[in-house]
Amino acid sequence: MFDALVKVMTGRRSIRKYLEKEIPREVLEGVINTALWAPSGMNRQDWEIVIVSGKTRENLAKIVSRSKKHILPHLEKLFPEKIIKISLQVFENFGGAPVVLLVYVPRDIPNISPEMNDVERYHTEFKRFNRLLSASALVQNLLLAAYAKGLGTCWMTGPKYMEEEINKLVGMEDRELVALIPIGYPDQSPPAPPRKPGVVKWITD
Template sequence: MDFYEVIHSRRAIRKYKADMVPRETILKILDAANWAPSGMNMQQWEFIVVSGEKKKEMGESYGRFAEVYTADWEDAARKAAFLQFARSFGGAPIIVVALTRGSKDETTRKMHLESVSAAFENLLLAACAEGLGSCWMTGPLRDEASIRRILEIPEDREIVALTPIGYPDMKAEPPARLDPELKNKVRWVD
């Protein structure tokens, strides 16, 4: 797939086939993440690939939050779909969790978060190029304490984001771009 085609075709996927993704493919995607630019070339990202019982525990955690989050939703079908997604991460066979080193210095912390975000974007684009779906998620971090406990994440690591990874079992339409001609989002300065 052409680079720009990958960028334009990547979508947030919220329903996956149960088929396991081969380890070699996961490593290929993580290698793409590992080639991201990073502040001071620290390459300060770490990834946890979660499946099986630990993935189920993460779904239980996110499901509890989702029940509270959707409590006042009037659209029953939308609520049920969201709860199903939250409890199973859309049925994806794996979840990839991105971590970085923590820092009390706000400038360093920001550099770490930006670097891991660049790596995470590479991961999402590589997954798309491999015919896989993903969905950049931070919602499950509302119960970060449970995720830390489930995955035994030390306190000196910060969770940046996570994504389910798997073969898509849905077709996501491209959302409209805000300011597609870039008239308001770009300012030229001479």
């Protein structure tokens, strides 16, 4: 079982170019229903998934393409031009993905002030912190389950800049957008970006 999991966890890549091929409904349902087994803080399962295709997907793509100008300065600080070009592909019509999954949590954005001590701060941000982390576990499950079914995905937060318009388009009120995930059959097999060494600390006594 571990070997199969290793294959899925290490083989998954962010896909930014997709084939023009529909995803059978039962495949998509299988991926989503499996992903919903993600752990969640206090088992609240405070999440919702909106599945967008058709005309609304087209309108969503138009909104998302406008988030590029906000993302560009962040990318320019970190990456060379070639990588930036590749990264931005998915902001144009979701790289051709036929479906986009939107993951939401209830909107409850706390006021954190610098005077708060750690206990006060965590008490204030407790709900949002745990909801975002739980939704992230759901997102990762979605990516892995999709990959195991031969589908590509790309976890996107860049479009957060356009959240107000996106939420209006898909009719989500009083919700916070956690991630957009274009999903479809891949039209590329990108190389694995290397993983950072030196991030593990062992304490043995």
